[in-house]
Amino acid sequence: MIGRALVFCAASALTLSLAACGEKPQAMDMAAKKADAEPWAVSEAANPAFYASGWKVGDKSAWEEQIRQRNQAQNDYAR
Numbered sequence: 001m002i003g004r005a006l007v008f009c010a011a012s013a014l015t016l017s018l019a020a021c022g023e024k025p026q027a028m029d030m031a032a033k034k035a036d037a038e039p040w041a042v043s044e045a046a047n048p049a050f051y052a053s054g055w056k057v058g059d060k061s062a063w064e065e066q067i068r069q070r071n072q073a074q075n076d077y078a079r
Helices: 002-022 060-073
Strands: none
Touching: none
């Protein structure tokens, strides 16, 4: 009886340890990668009502200035 239980436990352990070897590789497909657009570029789906004041569409320097102003508004030391 103890011999059968020992064989069953050993077979179960072997089965479980070999099950981990069957995992499929999770490499990213190169076709799935999509290049991002510049953050200051505007999507056609963007709603003009949500544009920040002082920001000009497609202007990188205006976008960077707007980000700098937002960051300064969150800076506790600048308040």
